[in-house]
Amino acid sequence: MSSRVRGTHRSARVPRTITEQPTARRYAPSVHSTHQDWALGPVTAGSWVQVTLWGSACDVLLLTPADLERFESGQPFSFVGGHFQGSRVRLAVPTSGEWHVVVVPEPSGSVEATVLLTRAA
Numbered sequence: 001m002s003s004r005v006r007g008t009h010r011s012a013r014v015p016r017t018i019t020e021q022p023t024a025r026r027y028a029p030s031v032h033s034t035h036q037d038w039a040l041g042p043v044t045a046g047s048w049v050q051v052t053l054w055g056s057a058c059d060v061l062l063l064t065p066a067d068l069e070r071f072e073s074g075q076p077f078s079f080v081g082g083h084f085q086g087s088r089v090r091l092a093v094p095t096s097g098e099w100h101v102v103v104v105p106e107p108s109g110s111v112e113a114t115v116l117l118t119r120a121a
Contacts, residue, residue: 037068038101038115046120047093049101056109057085061102062093068100093120 040049051060062080063071070077080091093099105111 035102035104036111036113040099040101040115040117042097043093043099043117044120045093045096048118049091049093049099050116050118051089051091051101051103052114052116053084053087053089053103053111054113055086055111056106057083058106058109058111058113059083059102059104060089060091060113061104062091063100063102065098065100068102071102 049062053060060081061071063077067077067079071079080094081089091101101115103111103113
């Protein structure tokens with residue numbers, strides 16, 4: 001079963017590549033002027049999230065609700081993902097629970113993003 005959500009920010013189309021980033025990382029707090037957030041709801045471990053990006057380089061973060069709250073308040077948080085430019089990013093959901101996908105464009109950039117969730121069987 002798949003779900004698709006389309007972002008609201010539009011930009012020029014750029015070449016796409018597939019990248020897998022299944023490891024969790026720590027992210028230092030920073031100023032987030034604008035970001036896109038997709039609430040995925042309850043997701044089973046082993047599911048995949050594919051984010052397709054068009055536009056400027058950006059951070060793609062897979063966050064729990066607690067880490068999303070820390071992200072939005074500028075506190076250190078953990079995530080799955082990284083920094084990408086014009087990519088098709090594929091992230092593995094490490095544990096079952098509620099998850100969010102957040103896309104943060106560069107300060108002077110804009111990004112259009114789509115999110116596709118492929119649930120584990």
